[in-house]
Amino acid sequence: TRRSLDVLHRFGFLGAxxxxxxxxxxxxxxxxxxxxxxxxxxxxxxxxxxxxxxxxTEVTSFEHIGRVSPQQGFPWINIDRKEFYTRPYEHLCRLYLQFCEHIGGA
Structure with missing residues (x-):
């Protein structure tokens, strides 16, 4: 839980x-x-x-942590929206693996 929340916070996500x-x-x-x-x-x-x-406890520990600025750009997303929806499951699996590699944890 903590590792996932740390990654989301680092990328500037509003929540989980x-x-x-x-x-x-x-x-x-x-x-x-x-x-x-x-x-x-x-x-x-x-x-x-x-x-x-x-x-x-892990979730609660984020209660007073300020939001970081979202990272500019997501270079691991190498597909446009229209193409993504031609085979969403396949593309989502591939993009998830690329995201894990990008954050250093595949």
Missing amino acids: MLWCYGDYAEPLWTEPPLDEATWERWFGLWRVDGSPKPAV
Whole structure:
């Protein structure tokens, strides 16, 4: 969590979307999609008992950090919008890998 937030901050992003608010209570585990997608049960920032997970501390640590100026240009984006939408999934995967290489963490 911290590394992702650090990178977003460094690039001047306004925020991040975190998934999900809380873990699922055990009585829901027999219902779709939790019956088969067991990993979904524990994606929350808070545990079922309401206690925060360590990621909450990381998110909170950004509360008073000022925004940095966005970087000028994104040289790793080497495709125009129209071409991107011809094969969005393929292009998104490729661009994500290029972004990871750009930030030094593929």
